[in-house]
Amino acid sequence: MQVDGLENTGRAQPILTARRAGLVACSVCGKVHAAGSDRCRRCHAPLHSRAPASLQRVWAWWLAGLVAYIPANIYPMLRTATFGHETKNTIVGGVIELMQHGSYFVAGVVFSASVMIPVGKFIAIAYLAISVRYVSALRVHTRQHLYEVVEFIGRWSMIDVFVVAILSALVQFKFVASVHPGVAAVSFALSVAFTMLSAQSFDSRLIWDADEEDQE
Amino acid sequence: MQVALADDGQTEHLDLEGLIACPVCDALHNLHPVPVGEIARCHRCHSTLMAPRASAMTQIVMLAASALILMVAAVFFPFLDLSAAGFSQESSVIDAITAFSDGLLFPLSFAVAALIVVLPAIRLAAILYVLGPMMIGERPARHAIPAFRLAEALKPWSMAEIFVVGVAVALVKIGGMAQVHVGPAFWAFVALVVITALKDTFMCRLTVWKTLEERSQS
Ligand SMILES: [Zn+2]
Ligand SMILES: [Zn+2]
Numbered sequence: 478m479q480v481d482g483l484e485n486t487g488r489a490q491p492i493l494t495a496r497r498a499g500l501v502a503c504s505v506c507g508k509v510h511a512a513g514s515d516r517c518r519r520c521h522a523p524l525h526s527r528a529p530a531s532l533q534r535v536w537a538w539w540l541a542g543l544v545a546y547i548p549a550n551i552y553p554m555l556r557t558a559t560f561g562h563e564t565k566n567t568i569v570g571g572v573i574e575l576m577q578h579g580s581y582f583v584a585g586v587v588f589s590a591s592v593m594i595p596v597g598k599f600i601a602i603a604y605l606a607i608s609v610r611y612v613s614a615l616r617v618h619t620r621q622h623l624y625e626v627v628e629f630i631g632r633w634s635m636i637d638v639f640v641v642a643i644l645s646a647l648v649q650f651k652f653v654a655s656v657h658p659g660v661a662a663v664s665f666a667l668s669v670a671f672t673m674l675s676a677q678s679f680d681s682r683l684i685w686d687a688d689e690e691d692q693e
Numbered sequence: 694m695q696v697a698l699a700d701d702g703q704t705e706h707l708d709l710e711g712l713i714a715c716p717v718c719d720a721l722h723n724l725h726p727v728p729v730g731e732i733a734r735c736h737r738c739h740s741t742l743m744a745p746r747a748s749a750m751t752q753i754v755m756l757a758a759s760a761l762i763l764m765v766a767a768v769f770f771p772f773l774d775l776s777a778a779g780f781s782q783e784s785s786v787i788d789a790i791t792a793f794s795d796g797l798l799f800p801l802s803f804a805v806a807a808l809i810v811v812l813p814a815i816r817l818a819a820i821l822y823v824l825g826p827m828m829i830g831e832r833p834a835r836h837a838i839p840a841f842r843l844a845e846a847l848k849p850w851s852m853a854e855i856f857v858v859g860v861a862v863a864l865v866k867i868g869g870m871a872q873v874h875v876g877p878a879f880w881a882f883v884a885l886v887v888i889t890a891l892k893d894t895f896m897c898r899l900t901v902w903k904t905l906e907e908r909s910q911s
Contacts, residue, residue: 492737493721495714502714506902509712519906521838583865621738635852639859642805644866645798646789647775654777654870658797666804673849685718
């Protein structure tokens with residue numbers, strides 16, 4: 478361990494942050510600048526002590542994601558035509574069908590990716606965005622982990638979109654069997670993209686600021 | 694560069710060049726050179742600040758180059774071979790993306806092409822462009838800085854590994870309708886995913902930024 482924390486000698490202050498020291502840190506490369514600098518001299522990224530209007534952008538993308546998630550569950554994800562007979566499957570319908578075929582593990586994967594992860598993500602982002610304003614029951618490290626999990630796992634919701642794209646591109650045997658994507662495939666893909674943008678808009682430094690204020 | 698900062702009446706002089714702020718939680722640290730093989734963590738949020746590795750640049754360049762070559766194979770070689778009721782169909786990823794562009798499939802294949810082929814390929818190319826000259830000790834290429842920022846920004850949007858899981862699920866779903874044989878492109882994709890993951894664990898973001906900065910000045 479060769480990185481030292483800057484301890485404030487003889488003070489009860491917890492931790493010296495760049496903002497408390499009157500400096501601006503780059504969130505891309507970590508370089509520290511004097512206050513008022515507007516571009517990072519190392520990586521040229523725009524500098525902000527805290528991302529401007531972070532929470533507003535989080536909520537805007539969150540809402541867009543939620544709005545897109547509703548039709549994704551109502552309308553069919555997949556239209557399968559076999560010998561002229563068409564069946565439509567919603568997200569949940571697809572999971573049930575997999576279970577009827579006995580593929581419980583795959584059904585579990587699709588259910589997690591398409592239902593549990595998106596729903597959990599909406600709740601987690603909302604909780605994080607609210608908790609920076611109010612005193613939170615979860616410890617700050619737990620909230621940071623929650624944020625990392627949301628960022629890491631959110632992308633995996635795309636599985637079902639890829640499944641639909643692969644099936645509809647490959648299963649094209651004219652009259653015998655053909656698969657077409659439904660409206661839900663597009664709105665679900667949009668919902669995942671919007672919630673990814675929502676999570677990316679969140680400035681994780683806000684979690685730690687809230688903690689700092691609690692201690693004062 | 695020296696900055697005087699007043700902190701509750703006490704004035705400290707901090708050398709900005711020797712400081713690093715944790716990108717996750719904003720805590721300030723004095724940065725000494727981190728020995729190869731060690732991991733420097735933030736003392737506040739414990740996220741990894743730096744984890745330099747021996748000859749990491751060379752390894753990353755080699756891995757990124759192999760991943761890019763595998764990407765070409767994955768796109769143009771046969772991916773899946775389906776047969777059902779006397780029909781047989783062999784398709785590559787590029788066939789699948791270009792062949793069916795009716796209605797809703799068009800925006801969908803556009804998005805899929807971007808997420809599994811275009812964005813990962815751009816990201817790999819940007820990493821090669823930035824780290825290639827640095828590996829042989831040259832000055833960074835022009836626009837290396839925006840290129841590396843692009844590579845970092847594209848990371849969450851490169852979804853080749855999710856696609857591989859998607860293919861596995863699709864194979865189970867097709868199982869009832871048709872016989873499926875996976876082609877060489879599928880295995881190229883799997884290898885590509887493993888190599889990209891390995892490359893990302895070798896890559897220490899802050900070390901690359903610091904090296905870029907030092908080399909651009911010299
Ligand atoms: Zn920077
Ligand atoms: Zn930190």
